Amino acid sequence: MAEPVLTKSERTQERILEAATEEFAAHGIAGGRVDRIARAAGANKSLIYDYFGSKEQLFHAVLERHLRDVYRTVPFDAEDLPNYVGMLFDFAMDHPRLMRLVMWNGLERRWDWPLDETSSFSTQVAKIGAAQAAGRVADTCPPDFLLTLIITLASAWTVANPFGTSIMPDAADRRATLRVAVSDAVAQLTRRDLTVSASRDNSAGAM
Amino acid sequence: MAEPVLTKSERTQERILEAATEEFAAHGIAGGRVDRIARAAGANKSLIYDYFGSKEQLFHAVLERHLRDVYRTVPFDAEDLPNYVGMLFDFAMDHPRLMRLVMWNGLERRWDWPLDETSSFSTQVAKIGAAQAAGRVADTCPPDFLLTLIITLASAWTVANPFGTSIMPDAADRRATLRVAVSDAVAQLTRRDLTVSASRDNSAGAM
Numbered sequence: 001m002a003e004p005v006l007t008k009s010e011r012t013q014e015r016i017l018e019a020a021t022e023e024f025a026a027h028g029i030a031g032g033r034v035d036r037i038a039r040a041a042g043a044n045k046s047l048i049y050d051y052f053g054s055k056e057q058l059f060h061a062v063l064e065r066h067l068r069d070v071y072r073t074v075p076f077d078a079e080d081l082p083n084y085v086g087m088l089f090d091f092a093m094d095h096p097r098l099m100r101l102v103m104w105n106g107l108e109r110r111w112d113w114p115l116d117e118t119s120s121f122s123t124q125v126a127k128i129g130a131a132q133a134a135g136r137v138a139d140t141c142p143p144d145f146l147l148t149l150i151i152t153l154a155s156a157w158t159v160a161n162p163f164g165t166s167i168m169p170d171a172a173d174r175r176a177t178l179r180v181a182v183s184d185a186v187a188q189l190t191r192r193d194l195t196v197s198a199s200r201d202n203s204a205g206a207m
Numbered sequence: 208m209a210e211p212v213l214t215k216s217e218r219t220q221e222r223i224l225e226a227a228t229e230e231f232a233a234h235g236i237a238g239g240r241v242d243r244i245a246r247a248a249g250a251n252k253s254l255i256y257d258y259f260g261s262k263e264q265l266f267h268a269v270l271e272r273h274l275r276d277v278y279r280t281v282p283f284d285a286e287d288l289p290n291y292v293g294m295l296f297d298f299a300m301d302h303p304r305l306m307r308l309v310m311w312n313g314l315e316r317r318w319d320w321p322l323d324e325t326s327s328f329s330t331q332v333a334k335i336g337a338a339q340a341a342g343r344v345a346d347t348c349p350p351d352f353l354l355t356l357i358i359t360l361a362s363a364w365t366v367a368n369p370f371g372t373s374i375m376p377d378a379a380d381r382r383a384t385l386r387v388a389v390s391d392a393v394a395q396l397t398r399r400d401l402t403v404s405a406s407r408d409n410s411a412g413a414m
Contacts, residue, residue: 125374157355
């Protein structure tokens with residue numbers, strides 16, 4: 001008898017998380033209203049607090065769930081960063097609500113990213129470092145600089161970047177071109193055979 | 208007699224803009240309170256509306272003033288993008304309040320950027336395009352892609368990027384290293400003699 005009850009509870013939690021995604025993506029943490037979430041989810045407001053603790057914890061649960069989707073859908077691959085950045089670009093373009101949640105999180109709070117050990121930024125940085133040490137990725141840039149550049153570039157034409165769509169209002173229409181450019185840029189910065197010399201004597205006005 | 212009166216009014220407007228910068232940077236447009244701004248500026252609330260029209264217009268005035276500072280302090284230079292991105296990086300690191308204003312603007316509103324003709328994004332894109340056509344900047348990437356990458360990378364370790372300081376919590380301490388990495392990356396992507404071939408046969412596992 002316990003199982004159907006759990007399933008109903010799970011379905012309610014799903015509806016709450018979906019309604020909360022919508023509410024927080026639109027209004028952020030301070031602006032988000034638990035009673036609107038309750039209404040949209042067809043759930044009792046006090047039930048939301050029972051399940052999730054507080055509005056802040058509900059936001060955290062929403063963010064965590066969507067970030068987990070990223071790591072499941074786009075597994076990190078230090079051995080093929082040009083391909084990885086392309087897949088991450090696709091994911092970012094396809095998930096505007098997640099990008100808004102990420103932005104609100106940055107502005108209103110500084111939750112540690114809810115990441116497990118295999119998907120944490122520091123693990124990814126270590127993997128890039130290892131690929132550099134093994135000579136498979138150019139080591140002109142520090143590995144954490146490379147990871148920042150990759151994630152930043154992948155989301156440059158979403159709401160997570162205040163400049164991208166201002167500079168390129170037609171970014172969505174040029175998605176295929178942008179994807180190639182993003183991937184090529186990362187290829188150029190990580191190619192083993194172009195390192196060191198590539199960043200030298202630039203200002204010499206090469207023609 | 209008119210002049211001292213004007214000067215006093217200007218000083219009041221200065222205090223209002225400074226208080227508004229602080230308030231909007233902290234709380235955004237919806238969360239910002241005109242009465243807090245009035246109190247901090249030692250000005251009458253109705254005077255603020257007289258000067259600036261509405262809370263939204265006051266935000267716009269604040270954003271415009273700070274962006275104008277960017278264009279004055281860091282003149283755009285399509286002929287030396289590696290140097291330009293370094294100076295822009297310095298400005299972004301030194302002006303956290305501006306970066307927060309830019310973020311709130313992106314999330315809460317989509318003002319067109321308050322830019323005059325010489326500093327508008329489209330003018331900068333055209334200048335990069337001209338430098339590419341003249342063979343002084345690599346033309347592997349579209350010019351508006353390059354501009355996006357430059358501005359995005361310059362602000363990657365400010366609040367305008369939700370990932371940068373999560374990946375590199377010590378970014379402020381490593382500022383000199385980061386500045387070199389940013390400038391080198393742009394050099395590598397814009398060097399005339401590395402183009403075309405640089406983005407080819409990347410996945411061949413070059414050792």
